[in-house]
Amino acid sequence: xxxxxxxxxxxxxxxxxxxxxxxxxxxxxxxxxxxxxxxxxxxxxxxxxxxxxxxxxxxxxxxxxxxxxxxxxxxxxxxxxxxxxxxxxxxxxxxxxxxxxxxxxxxxxxxxxxxxxxxxxxxxxxxxxxxxxxxxxxxxxxxxxxxxxxxxxxxxxxxxxxxxxxxxxxxxxxxxxxxxxxxxxxxxxxxxxxxxxxxxxxxxxxxxxxxxxxxxxxxxxxxxxxxxxxxxxxxxxxxxxxxxxxxxxxxxxxxxxxxxxxxxxxxxxxxxxxxxxxxxxxxxxxxxxxxxxxxxxxxxxxxxxxxxxxxxxxxxxxxxxxxxxxxxxxxxxxxxxxxxxxxxxxxxxxxxxxxxxxxxxxxxxxxxxxxxxxxxxxxxxxxxxxxxxxxxxxxxxxxxxxxxxxxxxxxxxxxxxxxxxxxxxxxxxxxxxxxxxxxxxxxxxxxxxxxxxxxxxxxxxxxxxxxxxxxxxxxxxxxxxxxxxxxxxxxxxxxxxxxxxxxxxxxxxxxxxxxxxxxxxxxxxxxxxxxxxxxxx
Amino acid sequence: xxxxxxxxxxxxxxxxxxxxxxxxxxxxxxxxxxxxxxxxxxxxxxxxxxxxxxxxxxxxxxxxxxxxxxxxxxxxxxxxxxxxxxxxxxxxxxxxxxxxxxxxxxxxxxxxxxxxxxxxxxxxxxxxxxxxxxxxxxxxxxxxxxxxxxxxxxxxxxxxxxxxxxxxxxxxxxxxxxxxxxxxxxxxxxxxxxxxxxxxxxxxxxxxxxxxxxxxxxxxxxxxxxxxxxxxxxxxxxxxxxxxxxxxxxxxxxxxxxxxxxxxxxxxxxxxxxxxxxxxxxxxxxxxxxxxxxxxxxxxxxxxxxxxxxxxxxxxxxxxxxxxx
Numbered sequence: 075x076x077x078x079x080x081x082x083x084x085x086x087x088x089x090x091x092x093x094x095x096x097x098x099x100x101x102x103x104x105x106x107x108x109x110x111x112x113x114x115x116x117x118x119x120x121x122x123x124x125x126x127x128x129x130x131x132x133x134x135x136x137x138x139x140x141x142x143x144x145x146x147x148x149x150x151x152x153x154x155x156x157x158x159x160x161x162x163x164x165x166x167x168x169x170x171x172x173x174x175x176x177x178x179x180x181x182x183x184x185x186x187x188x189x190x191x192x193x194x195x196x197x198x199x200x201x202x203x204x205x206x207x208x209x210x211x212x213x214x215x216x217x218x219x220x221x222x223x224x225x226x227x228x229x230x231x232x233x234x235x236x237x238x239x240x241x242x243x244x245x246x247x248x249x250x251x252x253x254x255x256x257x258x259x260x261x262x263x264x265x266x267x268x269x270x271x272x273x274x275x276x277x278x279x280x281x282x283x284x285x286x287x288x289x290x291x292x293x294x295x296x297x298x299x300x301x302x303x304x305x306x307x308x309x310x311x312x313x314x315x316x317x318x319x320x321x322x323x324x325x326x327x328x329x330x331x332x333x334x335x336x337x338x339x340x341x342x343x344x345x346x347x348x349x350x351x352x353x354x355x356x357x358x359x360x361x362x363x364x365x366x367x368x369x370x371x372x373x374x375x376x377x378x379x380x381x382x383x384x385x386x387x388x389x390x391x392x393x394x395x396x397x398x399x400x401x402x403x404x405x406x407x408x409x410x411x412x413x414x415x416x417x418x419x420x421x422x423x424x425x426x427x428x429x430x431x432x433x434x435x436x437x438x439x440x441x442x443x444x445x446x447x448x449x450x451x452x453x454x455x456x457x458x459x460x461x462x463x464x465x466x467x468x469x470x471x472x473x474x475x476x477x478x479x480x481x482x483x484x485x486x487x488x489x490x491x492x493x494x495x496x497x498x499x500x501x502x503x504x505x506x507x508x509x510x511x512x513x514x515x516x517x518x519x520x521x522x523x524x525x526x527x528x529x530x531x532x533x534x535x536x537x538x539x540x541x542x543x544x545x546x547x548x549x550x551x552x553x554x555x556x557x558x559x560x561x562x563x564x565x566x567x568x569x570x571x572x573x574x575x576x577x578x579x580x581x582x583x584x585x586x587x588x589x590x591x592x593x594x595x596x597x598x599x600x601x602x603x604x605x606x607x608x609x610x611x
Numbered sequence: 612x613x614x615x616x617x618x619x620x621x622x623x624x625x626x627x628x629x630x631x632x633x634x635x636x637x638x639x640x641x642x643x644x645x646x647x648x649x650x651x652x653x654x655x656x657x658x659x660x661x662x663x664x665x666x667x668x669x670x671x672x673x674x675x676x677x678x679x680x681x682x683x684x685x686x687x688x689x690x691x692x693x694x695x696x697x698x699x700x701x702x703x704x705x706x707x708x709x710x711x712x713x714x715x716x717x718x719x720x721x722x723x724x725x726x727x728x729x730x731x732x733x734x735x736x737x738x739x740x741x742x743x744x745x746x747x748x749x750x751x752x753x754x755x756x757x758x759x760x761x762x763x764x765x766x767x768x769x770x771x772x773x774x775x776x777x778x779x780x781x782x783x784x785x786x787x788x789x790x791x792x793x794x795x796x797x798x799x800x801x802x803x804x805x806x807x808x809x810x811x812x813x814x815x816x817x818x819x820x821x822x823x824x825x826x827x828x829x830x831x832x833x834x835x836x837x838x839x840x841x842x843x844x845x846x847x848x849x850x851x852x853x854x855x856x857x858x859x860x861x862x863x864x865x866x867x868x869x870x871x872x873x874x875x876x877x878x879x880x881x882x883x884x885x886x887x888x889x890x891x892x893x894x895x896x897x898x899x900x901x902x903x904x905x906x907x908x909x910x911x912x913x914x915x916x917x918x919x920x921x922x923x924x925x926x927x928x929x930x931x932x933x934x935x936x
Contacts, residue, residue: 128695128697134698134699208669211652212653215662286782286870287708287709287870288875319868328779496646496647522655522657
């Protein structure tokens with residue numbers, strides 16, 4: 075009898091422990107949404123993304139997903155529209171006569187989501203924070219090093235003075251580059267801005283109401299937004315939920331079930347499966363990315379221009395786009411894709427200009443001839459590619475096969491992406507360069523690549539006075555005027571086969587019949603109040 | 612009593628030394644791994660060497676290895692584990708919600724595994740050679756050989772997608788943890804079944820079982836006695852299972868998009884977020900060491916004779932010096 079009671083006690087203890095554990099699991103998150111009924115909320119847009127963020131603060135982590143969220147929650151002095159062109163943000167107007175002194179006139183009707191007004195002091199504090207590389211490693215590099223002064227002129231105006239004319243400075247204070255204004259008073263009391271404990275405080279159309287790193291972010295329309303009266307005309311979405319679903323098979327199942335309405339960056343090789351979902355629409359669009367080879371001119375024998383030409387002629391870009399990428403990319407004729415010029419010139423015009431930039435079309439005979447002219451004996455080299463980009467690995471194998479045929483024995487090695495990042499420009503011979511633009515500034519993707527001041531200044535470690543001069547002009551000229559110089563700089567670098575463009579990338583997004591999406595492109599999720607492009611049906 | 616206290620203190624002391632060694636090894640491996648957290652923060656954008664240097668200096672990554680380790684160790688003693696390079700937040704605060712998810716998941720999986728594994732193991736042993744035994748053996752075989760990701764996807768498809776009994780992804784409620792816990796428990800319970808069955812079969816074939824039966828002692832009391840004697844093997848194996856459980860969470864958390872330690876560890880290793888990786892590794896090491904120590908202590912308390920016998924065997928072999936009676 076005694077033993078039997080003991081046994082019963084043990085069972086009781088185990089069951090109690092289980093009950094407590096279960097209650098803890100539920101109770102810890104009692105204030106969170108019930109995830110099982112996403113689609114029951116008729117005013118919620120559910121977005122499934124494959125990546126994840128660890129903070130909402132773009133100053134700390136400046137990933138593209140952070141920017142998408144920040145574009146709804148925060149504001150810079152300026153923002154961009156759906157074509158990538160600069161548009162008013164907190165500043166209703168701005169002017170500069172010499173591109174040195176910039177004056178911004180801020181409206182007095184902007185409020186943070188806690189109801190406090192946005193002041194000039196808040197803006198100045200946010201700019202100073204963004205310029206500090208220790209506080210803002212993600213965005214500080216967007217600001218020129220020569221800012222002389224940031225001055226409060228009145229309660230509605232601030233002036234920023236630079237030491238040199240910089241027409242592109244306007245991008246630095248946009249929310250797609252360096253500036254998301256927050257409340258100084260709030261931030262000074264926050265332990266860690268952008269963490270679940272200190273959610274972002276901004277003046278955008280939405281506010282963050284919940285953030286669980288690695289799991290989800292929930293945004294809700296904020297009533298203090300200065301244009302909240304126009305909301306009814308712009309759609310019926312009051313909430314946006316981003317779910318971080320890292321496994322693609324799970325994300326596809328969730329999409330099929332209707333748990334998510336919109337999926338960003340679906341794997342292109344799985345696009346047919348997504349299209350097969352009842353009522354689904356898959357949209358492919360140029361994502362303003364560049365994939366190409368960088369040939370380090372300080373690394374023998376790539377210091378020999380003929381060797382570089384041999385490599386450039388050996389790259390079968392069209393074959394890679396058709397076979398490896400199944401046509402879901404565009405053969406690149408230059409580093410910068412045409413869509414990146416949208417803020418300055420028409421995309422078709424940009425396409426024509428870029429088609430004329432010197433580039434090497436696949437031709438193994440010419441490759442062999444160039445290699446023979448180089449006088450370099452057969453040698454062995456290695457192409458390293460980052461593990462997060464399997465298609466780049468497959469493309470490397472295609473290129474390696476061609477190179478081996480002409481006498482450059484090429485190995486292909488996969489390395490972790492952080493190692494790849496750390497080794498860019500570190501004297502590797504042939505290296506992959508993968509770039510994604512965030513701002514719509516035409517020179518955004520080449521400021522580093524064409525900074526031709528010699529070793530250390532660019533990933534190819536090359537020096538070229540003419541290219542350096544042209545790029546200096548690009549910085550000091552207004553965008554439209556700088557296009558010719560920018561194209562010419564591309565042309566000079568590519569003629570020397572320093573950079574070998576391979577393809578401009580495409581991304582694919584899918585949405586179900588619960589929503590309608592209009593005018594979606596690579597700028598949409600960065601543009602101001604981008605939710606207006608979505609309608610719940 | 613003195614013996615017991617000495618044993619417990621010795622076992623805990625061993626755990627602390629193991630933790631020191633582990634923390635040093637993990638720190639060394641991270642230090643030697645290629646990559647640059649400063650470059651990870653900046654990405655493929657132009658950054659001056661000064662900017663990269665200042666970021667490295669902010670996180671003390673420019674200091675010599677031993678200085679960095681000493682700094683970390685000093686902080687760890689004060690429960691200050693530094694700042695996450697990626698999130699810019701206090702490491703302990705940043706990791707806490709991830710740890711809570713994983714602890715709940717592992718706790719639930721362990722509970723399922725132990726209850727199910729023990730029950731099936733006992734039933735199989737008590738019915739050796741019958742259809743029930745064969746059925747349980749086949750289940751255990753499938754459990755140990757089926758890959759975790761396949762089981763997870765199958766459960767996800769059947770129970771979350773087709774029958775819609777469980778949420779498909781995310782976290783926040785008890786229901787979010789059930790499928791991942793079952794996925795984890797599937798393989799683990801199979802191991803416990805095999806171990807329990809084997810250990811119990813050994814006890815069933817002993818003389819004391821025959822004598823107890825001859826004295827008409829109730830079957831429940833006989834089973835309890837057999838379980839008590841088999842407990843060292845079962846407990847020790849379950850302790851090891853806990854370590855395996857933590858190792859398996861990465862895959863399961865990815866499939867079910869659970870924000871747990873496994874997912875965070877994987878992304879932090881990729882990013883070379885050293886303070887976060889070091890902290891997670893430390894948490895896991897502490898749990899595994901403590902579990903191992905607790906299991907040893909529990910086994911000792913349940914059956915001190917077994918430890919004394921093994922100690923006396925070691926003394927005979929001359930492996931323990933200075934402890935002769």
